[in-house]
Amino acid sequence: xxxxxxxxxxxxxxxxxxxxxxxxxxxxxxxxxxxxxxxxxxxxxxxxxxxxxxxxxxxxxxxxxxxxxxxxxxxxxxxxxxxxxxxxxxxxxxxxxxxxxxxxxxxxxxxxxxxxxxxxxxxxxxxxxxxxxxxxxxxxxxxxxxxxxxxxxxxxxxxxxxxxxxxxxxxxxxxxxxxxxxxxxxxxxxxxxxxxxxxxxxxxxxxxxxxxxxxxxxxxxxxxxxxxxxxxxxxxxxxxxxxxxxxxxxxxxxxxxxxxxxxxxxxxxxxxxxxxxxxxxxxxxxxxxxxxxxxxxxxxxxxxxxxxxxxxxxxxxxxxxxxxxxxxxxxxxxxxxxxxxxxxxxxxxx
Amino acid sequence: xxxxxxxxxxxxxxxxxxxxxxxxxxxxxxxxxxxxxxxxxxxxxxxxxxxxxxxxxxxxxxxxxxxxxxxxxxxxxxxxxxxxxxxxxxxxxxxxxxxxxxxxxxxxxxxxxxxxxxxxxxxxxxxxxxxxxxxxxxxxxxxxxxxxxxxxxxxxxxxxxxxxxxxxxxxxxxxxxxxxxxxxxxxxxxxxxxxxxxxxxxxxxxxxxxxxxxxxxxxxxxxxxxxxxxxxxxxxxxxxxxxxxxxxxxxxxxxxxxxxxxxxxxxxxxxxxxxxxxxxxxxxxxxxxxxxxxxxxxxxxxxxxxxxxxxxxxxxxxxxxxxxxxxxxxxxxxxxxxxxxxxxxxxxxxxxxxxxxxxxxxxxxxxxxxxxxxxxxxxxxxxxxxxxxxxxxxxxxxxxxxxxxxxxxxxxxxxxxxxxxxxxxxxxxxxxxxxxxxxxxxxxxxxxxxxxxxxxxxxxxxxxxxxxxxxxxxxxxxxxxxxxxxxxxxxxxxxxxxxxxx
Numbered sequence: 058x059x060x061x062x063x064x065x066x067x068x069x070x071x072x073x074x075x076x077x078x079x080x081x082x083x084x085x086x087x088x089x090x091x092x093x094x095x096x097x098x099x100x101x102x103x104x105x106x107x108x109x110x111x112x113x114x115x116x117x118x119x120x121x122x123x124x125x126x127x128x129x130x131x132x133x134x135x136x137x138x139x140x141x142x143x144x145x146x147x148x149x150x151x152x153x154x155x156x157x158x159x160x161x162x163x164x165x166x167x168x169x170x171x172x173x174x175x176x177x178x179x180x181x182x183x184x185x186x187x188x189x190x191x192x193x194x195x196x197x198x199x200x201x202x203x204x205x206x207x208x209x210x211x212x213x214x215x216x217x218x219x220x221x222x223x224x225x226x227x228x229x230x231x232x233x234x235x236x237x238x239x240x241x242x243x244x245x246x247x248x249x250x251x252x253x254x255x256x257x258x259x260x261x262x263x264x265x266x267x268x269x270x271x272x273x274x275x276x277x278x279x280x281x282x283x284x285x286x287x288x289x290x291x292x293x294x295x296x297x298x299x300x301x302x303x304x305x306x307x308x309x310x311x312x313x314x315x316x317x318x319x320x321x322x323x324x325x326x327x328x329x330x331x332x333x334x335x336x337x338x339x340x341x342x343x344x345x346x347x348x349x350x351x352x353x354x355x356x357x358x359x360x361x362x363x364x365x366x367x368x369x370x371x372x373x374x375x376x377x378x379x380x381x382x383x384x385x386x387x388x389x390x391x392x393x394x395x396x397x398x399x400x401x402x403x404x405x406x407x
Numbered sequence: 408x409x410x411x412x413x414x415x416x417x418x419x420x421x422x423x424x425x426x427x428x429x430x431x432x433x434x435x436x437x438x439x440x441x442x443x444x445x446x447x448x449x450x451x452x453x454x455x456x457x458x459x460x461x462x463x464x465x466x467x468x469x470x471x472x473x474x475x476x477x478x479x480x481x482x483x484x485x486x487x488x489x490x491x492x493x494x495x496x497x498x499x500x501x502x503x504x505x506x507x508x509x510x511x512x513x514x515x516x517x518x519x520x521x522x523x524x525x526x527x528x529x530x531x532x533x534x535x536x537x538x539x540x541x542x543x544x545x546x547x548x549x550x551x552x553x554x555x556x557x558x559x560x561x562x563x564x565x566x567x568x569x570x571x572x573x574x575x576x577x578x579x580x581x582x583x584x585x586x587x588x589x590x591x592x593x594x595x596x597x598x599x600x601x602x603x604x605x606x607x608x609x610x611x612x613x614x615x616x617x618x619x620x621x622x623x624x625x626x627x628x629x630x631x632x633x634x635x636x637x638x639x640x641x642x643x644x645x646x647x648x649x650x651x652x653x654x655x656x657x658x659x660x661x662x663x664x665x666x667x668x669x670x671x672x673x674x675x676x677x678x679x680x681x682x683x684x685x686x687x688x689x690x691x692x693x694x695x696x697x698x699x700x701x702x703x704x705x706x707x708x709x710x711x712x713x714x715x716x717x718x719x720x721x722x723x724x725x726x727x728x729x730x731x732x733x734x735x736x737x738x739x740x741x742x743x744x745x746x747x748x749x750x751x752x753x754x755x756x757x758x759x760x761x762x763x764x765x766x767x768x769x770x771x772x773x774x775x776x777x778x779x780x781x782x783x784x785x786x787x788x789x790x791x792x793x794x795x796x797x798x799x800x801x802x803x804x805x806x807x808x809x810x811x812x813x814x815x816x817x818x819x820x821x822x823x824x825x826x827x828x829x830x831x832x833x834x835x836x837x838x839x840x841x842x843x844x845x846x847x848x849x850x851x852x853x854x855x856x857x858x859x860x861x862x863x864x865x866x867x868x869x870x871x872x873x874x875x876x877x878x879x880x881x882x883x884x885x886x887x888x889x890x891x892x893x894x895x896x897x898x899x900x901x902x903x904x905x906x907x908x909x
Contacts, residue, residue: 256518258511261504265497272495276560277480278509336499 078392085385088378089327089344096351104358112354114236120350121239122302124343126317127324128250129294131342132287134325135254137267137334138191140288141318142180142198143295146173148314149206150299155217155309156209158225165225165304169296176202177292181285191288199318206311213311219303229305239301243343246294250339263287267334323375324349331382348374408471410435410599411456411487411568416465418451423810423837425451426462427623433568433599438590440602440610440631443620444643444699444865449603452620453572456601457489458482470567488561489570496557498546503528505545506560531559535589551582555589562593569593570601575609576701587613605701607636619643637904640699644867644900656851656872666690667725669859670742670828672711675720680706681883684720688828688859693850695874696863697899703883704863705747708830711861712744713737724828738767743826745817747833747863753817756806760798761787763805763816768823790819795845811842818849828859835869847873867899879903 084091101108126143133140150169158165180198184191207213219225231238254260262283265273273280303309322332327345330337349371356367411433418426426448433439443449454460456467458476466473469485476482479489496505503525504511512523528541537555545553554574561569571590575583590613594600602614610617611631619627619642627634627642634642666689675684681703688694696704709715711722713734722729722737730736737744746752755763764787765772772782787801794815798808805813814834821829831850835843850873854860864870870877877894879887879902887902 252518256521258509258519261497261500261508261511264499265508268497268499269495272497275479275483275489275491275495276508277483335497 075392078389081385081388081392085382085389086329086338086341088381089329089341089348093344093348093351096348096355100351100355100358104355107354107358110235114240116347116350116354117240118237119353120343120347121237121243122298122305123317123321123324123349124243124346125246125294125298125301126321127328127342127346128246128339129291130318130321131250131325131328131330131337131339132253132263133191133291134322134330134332135263135267135334135337136284136287137270138184138284138287139195139322139332140177140180140198140291141192141195142176142202143291143321144314144317144319145199145202145206146176146292146295147299147302147317148311149173149176149202150296151303151306151313152206152210152217152299152309152311153296154225154300154303155219155307158217158219158223158303162224162228165219165223166228166300169300169303170293173292173296173299174289175292177295178285178289180292181288184288185281185284195288210309210311216311217309219307221307225304226307227304229301239305242297242301247339247343254339259283259286264335268336320349320371323371326375326382327378329382408435409433409468410470411601412468413452413456413462414466414468416452416455416462416467418448418455418460418462425623426455429465429620429623429625430628431456431618431625432628433601434616435567435599436594436597437615438594438600438602438613439616439618440604440614441618441620442603442607442610442639442643447620447643448623449620450572451623453489453570453601453603456482457487457570483564483566486565486567487570488564488566488568489572490554490557490561490574491572496545496553496560498544498553500545501542502532502539502545502548502556503541505556506531506541506563508560510563528559531563532556535559535562535592537585537589549582551578551586554578554582554586558586558589558593562598566598568599568601570603572603573605574602575604575606583609605699607639607699610639611636637901640904641900644865644903656847656869666692669725670711670861671721671723672707673721675707675710675717675722677706677710677715677717677883679883680715681710681717684880684883684885686711686861686878688861690859691854691857692875693854693860693862693873695870695877695894696861696880697867697870697877697903698880699903702880704880705832706883707880708744708832708861708863711737712742712830714744738824741825741827742830743821743824743828744830745814745821745832745834747836749814749817754805754813756804758805759802760791760796760805760808760816761801764790764820764823767820786823790822794819794849809838809842811838811846814838814842814846815849818846822853826858828861829853830861830863832863833865834862835864835866867896867903871896871899 106112126147130140130143150173153169153172154165157168176198180194183189183194210216229237229239233241262273262278265276265278266280266283302313324345325342326332327348328338328341328343330341352370352374353367356370409432413429413431416426416429429448429452431452441449441452451460455462458479458481461477468474469487474485476485497508500508506528507524511519512527514520525541532539532541535555535558537552537559539548539552545556558569574586578586590600590602604610614631617629617631617634618625619639621643668687669690670688672684672686675681684707686694686707696707698704706715710717713732713736717731720731722731724740724742727740729740729742755766761783765783772779772786791798791801796812796815796819798812805816808816834850835846838846847869850860850862862870862873871894874894877889877899878885879889879899889898889902
């Protein structure tokens with residue numbers, strides 16, 4: 058692979074990023090990681106038990122239940138879309154898994170995955186073929202999945218229990234090399250996610266759809282098919298997170314997942330993925346998820362027993378990150394314009 | 408055999424005939440330019456060739472076989488690639504990824520073979536003489552390089568026809584040269600290239616053949632070198648006066664130099680677009696801005712209106728200085744701008760005529776924030792009557808009106824603000840002949856009543872008939888000023904051709 062200095066060699070000569078631009082860009086892309094590492098470092102000094110193997114693996118485990126959701130959502134957001142249904146679908150997946158667990162391990166895993174994938178697929182089809190904004194379609198999906206769940210559980214009063222001897226329980230309770238199975242599952246899922254993003258044309262297509270929808274169409278990329286798949290996979294991911302949770306709690310808790318879509322969106326945005334689509338990282342979303350769990354863990358340690366404080370802090374963190382992202386984008390745009398000498402488009406008269 | 412041939416294309420939009428029996432032939436291994444002023448049908452022709460639009464009648468042949476493109480991707484699959492003015496690639500992906508997006512080389516696992524991808528991309532760019540690291544992110548590179556990467560992508564799709572739609576409009580001279588050398592290399596490989604640019608000088612530098620469009624018709628086609636600058640521009644602009652020469656501007660328009668200066672812009676500069684431009688408009692005077700596409704006509708009025716960032720200059724209205732770069736400040740000072748693009752920057756199609764007219768003066772027709780229907784109705788009825796806007800009622804949706812009536816509505820909206828200086832950018836473009844004359848008569852009337860008017864038009868005789876003074880622009884500078892009896896068609900044409908020639 059050529060590593061020769063690109064920019065200087067470029068014929069237009071306008072390819073060199075300025076130092077400010079590079080720094081802004083680096084911060085924008087890895088801001089969450091910097092905050093996470095800083096927080097872990099500080100916390101380790103402040104709370105000696107924080108850095109214990111037990112606590113860290115506990116954080117990892119808790120993060121593992123949100124992470125698949127965030128992964129599926131990340132790909133949706135790459136395309137410039139949004140999936141608001143993931144919280145409801147997550148809860149539905151959990152209930153279905155708990156119910157199906159009485160028929161054996163495979164059923165307990167497959168039923169939620171298939172149903173949730175189908176819900177995602179239908180939503181994707183509607184988004185792709187009618188071009189109704191995904192916000193609306195998945196808002197309907199949110200209501201639909203939650204309603205279906207309540208209908209299946211007698212208004213939520215029926216809580217399906219996972220049989221105590223079910224192999225399904227091992228899915229969340231077993232561990233390997235000191236890390237719980239859910240953590241391993243998440244690691245595998247994210248590894249696949251990274252490969253899909255960077256090493257398949259599907260990944261580039263998603264970024265193209267989000268970054269330059271017209272370009273994607275004019276380049277003849279399979280826009281409809283990719284949109285459809287991305288929502289289906291988001292459904293699968295939400296369902297699998299639900300199934301994992303059902304395995305962990307040994308029951309299908311019907312009240313779970315309310316507002317979880319917002320937490321997942323927060324994690325994705327924290328990770329540096331732009332809500333406008335076209336840019337972001339898979340690993341960043343994982344960092345975002347872990348960051349939220351670390352914050353939760355710290356709040357507990359500080360003795361703020363009122364769990365609402367966590368929402369307050371999460372909100373504040375998200376806002377800071379969002380504002381920082383916009384500012385950093387502006388810095389980059391400005392530097393770029395300066396570099397290219399007044400080439401940037403002036404605003405149109407309003 | 409021709410690379411691409413169109414025969415007898417016709418296309419109209421909502422009753423306006425945009426293409427009349429257009430024939431176009433592109434030979435392989437040539438660079439062919441299509442020229443024409445705004446509204447000549449250039450972009451409609453391109454879009455009909457690339458599947459964005461479908462012509463109503465006529466046929467398109469690609470390498471001898473008749474084709475029909477219902478979608479741009481079909482044209483692309485058939486070997487017609489388009490490089491647009493705005494780069495249509497993905498800025499966050501690497502150069503190599505962009506070149507092969509959707510057609511990446513895979514390894515045995517079905518994953519993208521990055522090594523092969525980068526190697527092949529490097530070969531492609533090297534063959535085209537582009538010096539760039541293919542692993543670099545596209546967005547980091549200059550626009551010129553990005554355009555070349557778009558070309559490189561076109562090459563790898565094995566395009567037989569490449570259409571370059573104003574690829575140079577935002578490039579620097581240096582970048583243009585490299586782009587040209589790439590285009591020539593493609594031509595020498597037997598690709599047929601359609602090249603469009605409003606920078607006329609570039610055409611002789613690059614193109615082998617030229618087709619000139621005017622009013623949706625082909626008025627000339629032939630080798631580029633047989634035309635000189637003067638005959639090209641005359642063919643582009645020149646009109647049959649007997650047929651189109653009627654405008655509704657009265658001739659009693661000699662400017663009284665004694666009149667007060669209303670609008671004055673001094674030393675107005677915007678990086679890369681305007682260079683130290685001076686504009687003075689007196690009470691009752693119509694100042695015309697002439698220039699070819701891209702000469703900076705629209706930029707001047709946008710700069711005065713505060714919608715274009717300027718680096719220097721002073722703007723005064725009736726002696727008071729107006730803060731630069733602020734639309735509200737310009738509005739308060741009494742400057743109004745009728746934008747060239749009424750669809751994007753003017754009308755709200757799903758609101759009624761009434762609501763559209765009062766958009767600019769909402770505070771003035773409300774009491775403590777509540778809109779006064781009585782005052783609105785009075786005002787709206789008055790303007791509909793005065794401008795002769797043809798509507799079934801004032802609550803009719805704007806989208807149901809013809810272009811001419813939409814334009815009159817926009818003028819009414821601005822007149823409600825009682826401007827002292829009115830900037831009109833192509834006020835009669837795309838409207839039918841009757842409405843055109845009414846709009847012209849209206850502009851005349853406004854000036855007679857003492858308004859200072861700046862008029863931009865691509866039609867030379869409209870400018871000549873309407874203006875008291877004409878500023879001729881070239882490359883963002885005023886190259887010539889025509890006053891009083893110098894304002895005639897011949898003078899203007901020669902000013903457009905020769906003015907500021909370097």
